[in-house]
Amino acid sequence: MLDIIVTNLPALQVVVPLVAAPVCAMLGRGDRSWAFATLVSFLTFAISVSLFVAAYGGEPISYEMGGWAPPIGIEYRIDVLNAFVLMIVSGIAALVMPYARRSVASEIPAERQAFFYTAFLLCLTGLLGVTITGDAFNVFVFLEISSLSTYALVASGAWRNKRALTAAYNYLIMGTVGATFFVIGIGMLYMITGTLNMADLAVRIAEHGDSRTLRMGFVFIFIGIGLKLAMFPLHLWLPNAYSFAPSAVTSFIAATATKVAVYVLLRFMFTVFGFDYAFQASTLENVLLPVAIVAMFAASLVAIFQDDLKRMLAYSSIAQIGYMLLGLAFLTHTGLVATIVHLFNHAVTKGALFMVAGCFVLSAGTSSISSLRGVGRDMPWTTAAFVAGGLSLIGLPLTVGFISKWYLVQASLELGWWPVALLIMGSSLLAVIYVWRVVEAAYLQPAPEGVIRREAPLSMLVPAWILVGLSIWFGIDASLTTTAASRAADTLIGSSQILWQE
C-alpha cells in the first residue's frame, strides 16, 4: 500500500486536492469544510516536502501519467526548481488555511463558505499542476483551472466590497486573453516540432533551429505568461484584484500565483527554448530589462501614494515581481539564483504582510492607513509583524529581502552594469518611504477617538508570525534557500546548454 502511494506521489500531489474539492462542497457547513480543506492542505504540503527531498540530491523524477510513456503521454517531471516551487505553493496554502477560518468567517456568509473552500482547493490543484507537469499543453489546462478558481475567489470578496465583482471580471478578461496568447504560442511550437512534452520540445527546437514561427511562439508565450505574472505594463488587473478579494485569498494568491507564473517563464525560457537562444537573449536585454526597471520604480512610486494598505501592498508586489524579472534579464547564474531565491523570499514576505492586512481588516474593520493610526498600541503583535515584513520588503539585513537584493546587486556588478545596481538600491529607498508611512501612522500618531481595536485572534496571528519567523530565519541562515536556488539555476543552465547544438 505504502509502495503504491510512494511511486504515485507526483500524481497524488495534484489528485489529492482535486478530488478533495467536490467532497468539500458536499460537506456543507463552514467549519466542517474548513477543517477538511485544512487537512488536505497539510497532506499536500507533506507530499511536496517528500518530493523536494527526493529531487534535491539527484536526478529529476519522471512520472508517467496513466502509464503512457512520454512524449506521447503526459509526463510529470520534478527537478529541484519545481520541487522548490511546489513546496512554496503548498506551504503557503498550509499556512493560509488555519488563518482563513476566522478571516473567511467574517468576510463570507456561512452558507457560502463550503464553496469558498472548494474553489480554494481547486486553485491549489491548478497551481500545483502547473508546477509539476512536464507537458506544455497541460500547463495551459492547469493554468486555466487555477485562474478560473482565482476569479471566483476574488469575486467572493463582493460581500464586503461590491467592487470585487468588477475586479474579478476584469481579471477574467485579461487573464483569459493571456492564457489564450499562451496557447497560441504553444500551438506555434507544436507546429514546428509536433510534440508537447517539454523535454522533447527542447531537443526538437534545438534541431529545428531559429525561424520566424519559433520567434512568434516565444513572443506569444512571453506575453501570455507576462500577463499572468503582472509584468509591467500588463499588471493592470492586479491592484484591484488584490485589494478587493477576501484577505485569505489575497494572502494566498499574492504569495503563489505570480511565483508560479515566473516558474513557467523560467521553465519555458531555459528548458524549452534553451539558455543560449539568441532571439530570447536579445528580447531579455532590450525588452525585459527596461520593463523590469520601470516596474520597480513606477510601482513603488504609486505605492507611496496609496491610502489603502492592501492596495499599497499590491503595487509593492508589482515592484517585487520587477526584481524577479530583473534577475532573469541578467542571464547569468547569479541573476537566476536571485530570481529563484526571491520566489521564496517574496512569497514568505508578502504572505505575511497580506495576512497582517487581513488581521487589521478583522479587528479594526478597515485597511485604510489613515484609519489605522495608533494601531501599534492596540494591536502590538500584528503591527510588529508588519514592521518585520516591511523591513524585508526594504531589504534590510537579517531579513530574506536582503538576501535577494544582495544577489541582484552582485549579479549586476558582475556584469559591470553600474546604473542598474544603483537603480535597484534606489527602488529600495522608495520601499522605505511607503513602509515607513505605515510605521509612523501606527506607532507615532494618536489613535482616533472612541475606536476599540482588539488584538487579532491567535489562529490568524500564529500563521502570520510563522511566515515572519521564516522571513527572519532564512534571512539569517540563507544557506538552504540559496543552495537550492543555486542548484536549480545549475539545472536550468546546464540542461539547456547540452541541448542547443548550433
Next chain:
Amino acid sequence: MPDIVLDLDFALGHYNYWMFVILMMTGLYVTVSRGNLIKKIVGLNLFQTSVFMLYISMGKIIGGTAPILTGDPDTVYSNPLPHVLILTAIVVGIATTALALALVIRISETLGTVEEDDILKMEHEMDFGVRKPGGGSR
C-alpha cells in the same frame, strides 16, 4: 523586374492562417473596444474560437480523413492530437464563459448596469476603502 512581392500561391495556400488572424483580431478588438460587459465576453469567445481554428487547421493533412479508426490499414488520417487539445480548450472556454456570465449577472444585480462607462463612474464615486456590512465602528 521587381521581385514578386505578393506570392498568391503562398497567400492563398495559407488561407487558414488568414482566417485565424482575422478572427483573432476581431475578437480582441471587440473585447477591448466594446463597453458592454456581455459584448466583451462575445469578443473573448471569438478570440478563443480563432485559436481553435489555428490548431485544427494545422492538424489537417491533405487527403486525410477524420481521425476515426476505420480498420483499413491504408487510410490517411488527419492528426488527432490537435482535435483532442481543442476539445480541452473548448471546455475551458465554456467554463470561462459560464463564469464570466455569472459575474455579469451578479454585477447587473448589484450595480444595476452592464455598461463599462457607467460602472467606472459608479466606482469613481465609491470609496476606495471597505465598509463593514451594516456600517463602520465610528
Next chain:
Amino acid sequence: MTDANALLLALAIPTIATFLIAASGSRPNIRDGISVVASIATFAVVLRLLESIMAGARPSVTLVEVMPGLVINFSIEPLGMLFATVASGLWIVTAIYSIGYMRGAHEKKQTRFYICFALAIAAALAIAFSGNLFTLFIFYEVLTLSTYPLVAHKETPEARAGARVYLGILMTTSILFLLVAVIWTWSLTGTMEFRAGGILEGNIDPVFVPFLLALFAFGIGKAALMPFHRWLPAAMVAPTPVSALLHAVAVVKAGVFTMLKVGTYIFGVGFLGRTGASEWLVWLAAATILIASIVALTKDDLKARLAYSTVSQLSYITLGMALANQMGIIGGSMHIVMHAMGKITLFMCAGAIYVAAHKTKVSELDGLGRKMPLTFIAFTIASLSIIGLPPFGGAWSKWYLLLSAADAGQLVIIGVLMLSSLLNVAYLLSIPARAFFAPPRGQMAHSLGAAASPSKGWEEAPLFCLVPICLTALGCIVLFFAIGGIYEYLLSIPILPETAP
C-alpha cells in the same frame, strides 16, 4: 572564561537586558536598576577583553553562515576594542544620567526608551567587534533602526519630522552607497574580512579606488560628512540622553569607527597613500570641519550648536583616515576617545540646564553660571578639551592629527586645524563666559533678588545628572595624563603591516 565566551557575553548582556527591561516596565526602579547593572556588567566584561587584547590575544567567533561565503563573525582587534571600551564605559554614565533626566523632565514612555538604548548599545558593541564588512553592515543598519524610536521619542510633529530626516538620510546613504560599496568589494575580492594592510590591493584597478572610497565615505552617513550631515542637527529633537548617546558614544562613533576600519583594514593605509585615492576626501573633510564650525557660531539653540560642533569634530577623524599615514589613524582613534568624553559632558550639561532651569538657548544662559557652577565648570573643562588645550585630553588628539598633516606634507590642513580650534573657542567658550561673567537677564534678576534664596543660591541639576557630568569632566583631565598608555595601545593597531616590526 575564555576570550570567545567573554566576547559573546559582552554582546549578550545588553541584548538580554533589553528583554529584562521590557519585562520590568511597570516597575520603574527595577527597570532603571537593570539598565545600570547591565551597563556595569558589560563594562566589566569589556575590561576583561581589553586586558586580553593588550596582551596580544585576538579572539574570534563565527556565528552563522548567512549566504555561501558570507558569515557573521566577530573578531576583536585593538581599534574595535577601543570603541567598545568607550561605548560600554560611557553607557554606565549615560544610564545614570538618563534616570535623572527622564524623571526630572517627566518624560513618558521611558520603558521604550531604555529598551532601545540597550539595543543600540548591543548594536554598537557588535559593530566594534565585527570581524568582517558584512557583519559590520548588518549591525550598522540595526543601530540605525534601534535609534529611530529614540529620536522620535517625544512623538510630537517636530519629533516625527526630525526622525524622518534622521532615518531618511541614514537609510539613503547606507542603502544607496554603503551596500553597493560592500557588494562591490565582495565581488572584487571574494572576501569581506578585515585584514591588516587591506584586502583591495591587487584586486582593483587603481583608477576605481577613489570611486569605491567615495561610495564608502558617503555611504557611512553616521560619520556626518557633508553634504550628508543634516541628520545630526535634525536628531536634536530627541531627549538629551539620546543626544549624549548619539553624539558621543554610539551612533557617530560607530560611523567614524567604520571609516577608520574601512580605511585601515579594507583599503589599507599604505595602499591609500600610494594611490593617492583619498586626496579629495582630505579636502572634503577639511571643508566640513570649517563649514560646520562656522554654522555652529550662528546657532543660538544650545543643542544645535553642539550638533554642528560634532559634525565638525567627526571630520577630524575622517581627516585622519584620509591623510593615509600612521599618525592619522592614531590621531583619529585617539580623537574617538577624547571627543567622546568631551562631547558627552557638553550634552549632559545642556540636558542639566534644561532640567534645572528650563533653558535651551545660548542667549538665555547669561548669569546662569552662578546658580549652576558645577555644571558650567564641567562645561568649561569639556570645551577646553574639545578646543585642544592642555591639560585636557583633546590636546593630544589634536597634536597627533597635526603631526599626521605634517607627515603628509599638507601644511594647509595644519592651518585648517588651527583655524578650527579658534572657531571652537568662539562658539564654545562663549557659553561659560556668558554664564559666569554676564549679568543675569531681567526675569532671572527678579527671581534672584525677590526670592529668599539660600546662602549659595545654587539651583543645580538633580544629583543623578550632576554626578555623571563631574565624572566625565574629570575624565577629560585624566585622559591627558593617561596618554602614554593610550599611545602605546594604539601602536598595536596593524596600520602599516609592511613596515611594522
